[in-house]
Every structure is written in structure tokens, then in C-alpha cells.
Amino acid sequence: MVGEKASVCGRARAIVYDPTTTEIPLSPCSNRPDMDERSLTVAAVRTVGPDAVAIDVETPDDFTAQPGQFVKLTLEVDGEDESRFYTISSPDVDGEFEMTVGIDPDGEVAPQLADLEAGDAVRIEGPFGSDYYEGESRAVLLAGGPGIGPAIGIAERAVADGNEAAVVYQDDAPIHEDRLDALREQGVLVHVLDGEADLTESVAEATSAGGQVFIYGFADFLDDATAALEAAGVDTEDAKVENFG
Numbered sequence: 001m002v003g004e005k006a007s008v009c010g011r012a013r014a015i016v017y018d019p020t021t022t023e024i025p026l027s028p029c030s031n032r033p034d035m036d037e038r039s040l041t042v043a044a045v046r047t048v049g050p051d052a053v054a055i056d057v058e059t060p061d062d063f064t065a066q067p068g069q070f071v072k073l074t075l076e077v078d079g080e081d082e083s084r085f086y087t088i089s090s091p092d093v094d095g096e097f098e099m100t101v102g103i104d105p106d107g108e109v110a111p112q113l114a115d116l117e118a119g120d121a122v123r124i125e126g127p128f129g130s131d132y133y134e135g136e137s138r139a140v141l142l143a144g145g146p147g148i149g150p151a152i153g154i155a156e157r158a159v160a161d162g163n164e165a166a167v168v169y170q171d172d173a174p175i176h177e178d179r180l181d182a183l184r185e186q187g188v189l190v191h192v193l194d195g196e197a198d199l200t201e202s203v204a205e206a207t208s209a210g211g212q213v214f215i216y217g218f219a220d221f222l223d224d225a226t227a228a229l230e231a232a233g234v235d236t237e238d239a240k241v242e243n244f245g
């Protein structure tokens with residue numbers, strides 16, 4: 001798997017956040033949350049594909065975050081506080097920010113998030129994470145499952161900034177198809193592959209013009225994406241990676 005653990009102030013790469021704990025390994029620099037936990041208002045919950053919702057939350061005045069950073073969300077399930085991490089999937093946090101949640105029907109928290117409604121409150125802390133978009137001139141986004149959320153947010157931000165992006169997305173039941181179509185129309189290379197597909201060819205094409213590689217998704221996808229990058233001769237050490245668990 002890409003870099004088991006590496007944390008260097010300012011150039012942290014491939015930090016693997018342990019999904020079995022909600023403690024974040026804070027570094028003295030960019031991993032420090034801007035915002036202690038507080039209650040934020042849900043602006044909308046939208047279905048964005050099979051078993052997936054996008055949750056828009058009102059942004060507090062003093063909250064800033066970059067696409068690709070994540071927040072800790074806490075809610076009460078059966079009388080107990082449960083926390084999970086979700087990555088920002090909007091291109092910015094102006095007014096509202098969005099998280100894209102893939103729902104495993106057997107999961108403890110995600111199905112409850114799908115039942116939220118506008119006006120509900122959620123407890124959020126963050127942002128966290130160092131592997132976000134920093135205005136790179138070309139962003140190559142490799143996404144598995146709900147990892148497409150941050151990948152789209154970054155691609156949209158890159159295009160808005162006049163930069164380039166390419167997206168390779170693997171999922172048996174693709175989501176956010178309207179936003180992927182919009183990116184294609186704006187000249188972004190977008191490959192959507194089913195769960196069984198080999199990533200090698202698409203990753204080789206997406207990386208052929210260089211650029212900063214980002215990888216978002218669960219551990220199995222990270223392994224496959226890393227192997228595809230290596231097959232394409234791309235140095236995986238510099239990839240920005242977020243492991244969903």
C-alpha cells in the first residue's frame with residue numbers, strides 16, 4: 001500500500017488515518033483542526049446515485065477548508081455518540097460545504113446520515129488532513145467508491161482555477177454522474193470503471209501528461225491504484241493519499 005505512515009510538516013504524504021479510532025494524529029502544522037466540535041445546520045441531503053447521498057452543511061463564518069480535507073462527524077446512535085470521518089466533496093466551502101457519503105446498509109452511521117433532513121443539526125470538527133488540493137496545475141484524481149466525492153470537488157476546483165484535471169473512478173454503481181459529465185464537457189479526462197476492471201490502462205493515460213496524483217478511497221482501492229501507478233512508471237511517494245479504512 002502507498003506509504004504506511006509519513007508525516008512531515010508542510011509536505012505530509014500518505015498519512016493513513018486509523019479508521020478504528022476517531023483520534024486524529026495531529027501534526028504541529030496543517031493537521032490541526034480549525035474548528036472544535038460544534039453543531040452545524042444541514043442545508044440539504046441529496047441522493048447522488050445508488051446508496052449514496054451528498055450532505056450540504058452551512059459553513060460557519062470562521063471555518064476554512066480545502067477540497068480533499070475531511071471532517072469528523074458525530075451523531076447519536078442508540079443513545080451512544082458515534083463518530084466517522086467524511087471528506088469535503090465541494091470545490092469550496094463558501095456558504096455551504098458538501099460531504100459525499102457512500103451507504104453500506106449494514107453500517108452503523110452512514111444509513112443514519114441518509115435520513116437527515118434540511119434543518120437538522122450535525123456535530124462537526126475539523127478540517128483535518130494534509131493531502132488536499134493546493135492549486136497544482138494538473139490534478140490526477142484516482143477514486144474508488146465514495147472517494148469520487150473529493151476527486152470531483154478537486155477537479156471542479158482545478159477547472160475553476162484554470163488548471164487541468166483527470167479522473168479515474170472505479171465503482172460498481174457510479175455516483176455523481178451529472179458532475180462527471182459536466183467535467184467531461186469542460187475537457188477533463190474522465191474514466192469510469194466497474195469494480196472488476198483493471199486500472200492500469202486508464203491510470204497510464206491519466207498520468208501520461210504528468211501532474212500531482214491524488215488517491216481517495218478504501219484500502220483495497222488504494223492498493224490497486226498504487227499498483228497501476230507503479231505499472232505506469234509513476235513515483236508513488238509523491239502521491240497525496242487518503243485512506244477511508
Ligand SMILES: Cc1cc2nc3c(=O)[nH]c(=O)nc-3n(C[C@H](O)[C@H](O)[C@H](O)COP(=O)(O)OP(=O)(O)OC[C@H]3O[C@@H](n4cnc5c(N)ncnc54)[C@H](O)[C@@H]3O)c2cc1C
Pocket residue numbers: 017018019070084085086087088099100101102103104106107108109110111145146147149150218219242243244245
Ligand atoms: C480519513 C477518512 C475519510 C473518509 N471519507 C469518507 C467519505 O468522504 N465518504 C464516505 O462515504 N466514507 C468516508 N470515510 C469512511 C467513513 O468514515 C465510514 O467508515 C463509512 O461511512 C462507514 O461507516 P458506517 O458507520 O456506516 O459503517 P461501520 O458500521 O463502521 O462498518 C462498515 C465497515 O465497512 C467498511 N466499508 C464501508 N463501505 C466500504 C466500502 N465501499 N469498501 C470497503 N469497506 C467499506 C467500513 O470501513 C467499516 O469497516 C472516510 C474514512 C476516513 C478514515
